[in-house]
Amino acid sequence: MTNVYSYGESVLSKFTNLTERVESDTLIPHQIEIHPPPKGKKLCWFGCKHCYTQTDIDESERILGSRLVEIIDEVSNGSPKTGEKPEKLIISGFRTDPLNSNTIFDVLEASKRGKFVTGIHTKGLKLTDELIEGLTRDNIEGDYISFSIDAGNNLTYNKVHGVNNHQAILYDQVRKNISRLMDKVRTSNSDLKVRLTYLLTNENCDEQVVDFIKHFSDLGVHTLRFSIPILPTMGNQERNNDFPKVSVHDLKVFEERFYNLKKEDTDFVYLKFENNPHRVQPCWSRWLLPTIGYDGYLYPCCLVASKEFESLRIADVKKVGFWDAYYKKVDLDLGLANCQCDRKAAEIHDAVNYNLEKNKSQFGDDGNGRC
Numbered sequence: 001m002t003n004v005y006s007y008g009e010s011v012l013s014k015f016t017n018l019t020e021r022v023e024s025d026t027l028i029p030h031q032i033e034i035h036p037p038p039k040g041k042k043l044c045w046f047g048c049k050h051c052y053t054q055t056d057i058d059e060s061e062r063i064l065g066s067r068l069v070e071i072i073d074e075v076s077n078g079s080p081k082t083g084e085k086p087e088k089l090i091i092s093g094f095r096t097d098p099l100n101s102n103t104i105f106d107v108l109e110a111s112k113r114g115k116f117v118t119g120i121h122t123k124g125l126k127l128t129d130e131l132i133e134g135l136t137r138d139n140i141e142g143d144y145i146s147f148s149i150d151a152g153n154n155l156t157y158n159k160v161h162g163v164n165n166h167q168a169i170l171y172d173q174v175r176k177n178i179s180r181l182m183d184k185v186r187t188s189n190s191d192l193k194v195r196l197t198y199l200l201t202n203e204n205c206d207e208q209v210v211d212f213i214k215h216f217s218d219l220g221v222h223t224l225r226f227s228i229p230i231l232p233t234m235g236n237q238e239r240n241n242d243f244p245k246v247s248v249h250d251l252k253v254f255e256e257r258f259y260n261l262k263k264e265d266t267d268f269v270y271l272k273f274e275n276n277p278h279r280v281q282p283c284w285s286r287w288l289l290p291t292i293g294y295d296g297y298l299y300p301c302c303l304v305a306s307k308e309f310e311s312l313r314i315a316d317v318k319k320v321g322f323w324d325a326y327y328k329k330v331d332l333d334l335g336l337a338n339c340q341c342d343r344k345a346a347e348i349h350d351a352v353n354y355n356l357e358k359n360k361s362q363f364g365d366d367g368n369g370r371c
Contacts, residue, residue, distance in 0.1 A: 014087070015288070018352060022287055025327045028079050031088035032322075033291040033302050034072070036101035037062040043096040045125055047162025049244050061307070063296030063318050065103025069110040071292065071322045076114030080323055088142070089116035094305045096294060099126050108134050117142035123161070124148075125170060127177035135181065136190035144193040147178060150201075152208030152215070159203055160244075175215055182219045195223040201244035205254055213258075217266040225269040226254075230343070271343070283334055284352050285345045290326060292317055298325045300332060304339050312337050 014030065021027035038044070041060075078085045089111045091098045098104050099122045108131070111118040117140060124147040135145060149171075151157035157171035178194065185192055196216055198209070213224060228251065229244050258268070286300035293305035296318035304312050312332050315325030 018284070018287075026079075026081050027287050028082060028084045029086040029290055029326070030288040031090055032075060032086050033090040033092055033289065033305075034068060034107060035093045035096065035292065035294040035302075035305055036065065036068065036091065036098045036103045036107050037294040038096050038100050039102040043100075044093075045097065045100060046123065048160065049162060061295040063292070063294060065101070065106050067296070067318055068103060068292070069106050071317055072107065072110040072114055072116075074322050076116070081327070085114075085116075087117055088119060089114070090119045090121070090302075092119075092121040092302060094291075094293065094302055097123050097125070099124070099131070101294075105131055105134055112138050115140065119143070120145040122147060124174045124177050127181060129180075132181050132184050136184045136188045136192050139191040141191060142193075143191060144195055145181075146195040146197060147174065148197050148199070149174065149212065149216070150197070150199045151204050152211035156204050156208060160199075160201065175219075178216065178221065179219050182221065186220070193223070194221045195225060196221055197225045197227065199244070200226055200228050200246045200251065200254060202246055202250060203244065205246050205250040209254065209258070221266060223267045223269060225271065226258075227271040281334060282353075283332065284348060285341070286314070286332065288348060289345060290314070292322075298322070301339075301342075301345055303342055303345075304337065309337050309339060312339065 015021075015027070018027065072089065075089075076085055091104070091107055091111065093100075098107075098120060101107075105128075108118065108120070112134075119142075120135075122145065149157075150160045151171055154169050154171040155166065157163070157174075158166050158168055161170070163170060178196075182194060184190070185194065198204070198212060200209075209226075216224060228246055255270075258270070283300055289301050291299045291302045291305045293299055295307060296316060297305075297310075297313040298315050298317050299305040299309065300312055300314065312334070314330050314332070315328050317325050
């Protein structure tokens with residue numbers, strides 16, 4: 001097993017003079033994340049204990065799939081300032097799943113048409129033949145789909161994902177979907193990379209990890225990634241009592257058992273962070289990793305892309321173009337929103353700020369968490 005993924009180095013190698021480019025409106029995102037709108041009032045099929053927010057708020061506002069396609073087409077034409085375009089387009093969801101959307105296929109096709117490296121993050125409960133065909137066609141290097149599994153059998157899958165019907169065979173259903181996808185990847189000689197993730201908790205960090213590895217490495221998936229929970233603190237949440245944890249003992253057993261595990265065709269990745277990522281300021285995600293929420297607003301990152309963080313809305317892209325929204329001068333009070341970086345954002349922010357400090361550069365942060 002390896003602890004890989006150096007997000008910070010990847011971004012720094014592609015973007016220079018970040019401060020100057022922000023000030024001159026010539027920066028472009030490293031990636032854009034899009035959350036397609038759910039097809040009904042219900043945001044998600046599941047009630048995962050490890051979901052970063054558990055609040056129940058009005059989520060009636062939605063962006064049309066046709067508008068998302070227009071935005072993707074606009075972005076693919078490049079920035080009006082520089083002509084450059086982002087490298088990646090990520091299709092995901094915050095408190096929802098992109099496959100729980102009637103617009104997922106149109107969004108995927110628009111991303112491919114725009115020649116973006118396309119990534120999808122999903123639970124994989126629903127995977128149509130049409131989507132499998134679209135996923136495995138006209139791929140470019142870097143295209144991937146990531147499935148969040150977090151279990152090695154049906155019973156634990158239901159517990160971890162908050163499924164009330166404990167007799168449901170959803171784990172088997174997801175396995176069948178991934179098997180169908182891998183069959184198509186092989187027969188079409190597709191470059192699509194299929195990744196699976198497993199969040200280690202006290203409910204699933206036992207022998208069933210072996211079953212998970214066998215089930216999916218036998219299918220030929222490209223990567224199995226294991227990680228540990230990060231306690232959410234954003235939005236003034238108190239989740240110490242209900243958020244999943246993994247004991248030191250269970251984690252040690254896992255590490256001893258699988259540290260040297262290797263398979264011929266499957267990569268094994270173990271991401272272990274000793275401390276929760278903190279909020280790193282200034283917020284470079286706003287410029288490098290902006291996200292369009294399913295409500296149609298542009299947000300600084302994926303972790304705040306919902307109404308709970310409406311104070312961090314940059315612009316309404318249901319009404320204005322993406323580039324006008326992206327270059328809009330907005331005072332975002334991160335401290336008031338009490339937002340939180342995820343692993344990727346924290347690593348990128350730390351790397352960028354270290355590089356700026358090393359080069360004696362300065363960025364206009366007033367010290368109060370504004371950017």
